[in-house]
Amino acid sequence: MSKGASLARVGLVYAVALAAATAWLVLGPDTGRLWLDALLADLVATVVVFGFSRYFGNSSCYDAYWSVLPPYLAAYWWLASDTPGVDDARSALLLIVVAVWAIRLTGNWIHDWPGMHHEDWRYPMLRDGAGRWGVAVDFSGIHLVPTLIVFGALVPAWAVLDRPGGSLNWLDAVALVVGLGAPVLQFVADAQMRAVIRERQPGQAMHRGLWAWSRHPNYFGEVSFWFALSFFAIAGSPGDAWWLLIGPVVMLLMFEFASIPMMDQRSLERRPSYQQIIDTTPRLILLPPGTFRSRQRGARVATGAS
Template identity: 30%
Template structure:
């Protein structure tokens, strides 16, 4: 029987638990600070800032679904809960906001349409696979499992910040959509279409038995190694541009939304993980190395492949 004590006398399990608790605390603190800043000058509901209600709800929904999921040791509803949170909270904001204007409804539609598409896409993926190996080592550990749900609450809150802050703005006379709003809408549509088309192309590629064990380099994937992520970044930039004209004071924290999405996908959980996985599988293959050398990581190459 081996001891759970490191040579330095520190419990490995205890260290992991402390690190997990610290991560949860930091995530909640960031969420609270963004909620505080984004609520400045905004509308209130029952004496509490409306945007702060939205952020609190985003975290609460995760905890409520985490409880039965932890008991059953299942991650089956994790991704679906994230998508549903965007939808539920956005609808709640539109209902509770004082006289939501055209900008609010447009922003709400942007978030809801994106979340509906993402939710259906992820649900279909988990339905096909039956499980998600990302959770194999943690779903039996209630504290570590809770951490990923809390982080999902933070992800939702930061990603939707621009739209939610603009919708929950004060009761002052609103700005018309204007040319900047139209630019944002066009960018959002472009990003949404790119993301959807890229995902459809990849699904079709994987569904063809002839492509088993091969990497995709056709369609949008011939112009970018991660066109779906490029579309994702583009659409949240569009959301932020639509929201910008009504932001005041500390509400400018809303711009954390596109910045967060860019950093998350390009530096943390998106591109780096998939690039490492692809390098491990196809690294050294002449076709793959040529593809990497000639194809941008994110930005779509405008010239023909």
């Protein structure tokens, strides 16, 4: 199947999923809470995508859902909210940040996904490792859990769009810079990776540009985006910072303890020289080349290690 035909199929999947979510929001029971209505609609759409994933035998049908649903839900909250005191300027800035992020990430997926013959390498590994529980793991681990993590990280957007908040302040400026800088950083990191892939030799590890500052600069950009949404919400309601940060922190933990270890292990298996990069390059946060190694050396000296 050609890439164009594959993208058309996935486009149909999302059209049906969004139609189901919209039908739930319009015709389903009204809980009186926009965040809960959105969560239920999100789950309905996730089940639809899962059904298509099983039908096509490819769970990568879900991949772009990560970046397609947030702007849909943010637009719903913005249009449906009638809460007095919502700051329109902050709402507009947040919607711009979400739109830029979603366009970049979805466009990146469209550019890189080869088509229906390709499935993310992690999905068969998870299903096969579960044995007879493979279908359950497919639904829960590959579809449901990511949906819940993304929704939790998107809750600060709901807080901005459907709750009263104070006027714009310096933290909104920080949120805007971080929120727009994150997809730019990801765009540059992805472009640098593609350039190396076109010319590198088998087994050669990537350690140029932003990838010399971090082993996963694209992940750093992704996490930064979700924290930017929390910064917008905290700017409007500083007293709620304790729960507005839960979503992005969970997102950070997912990358730290699931995505990064899996990617590092795969790189080690395919590129033995990657161990040197692990030893000298931070796993997520960006630091100038040489800084991480110096810190390790300092830690060994401090503990008396040779």
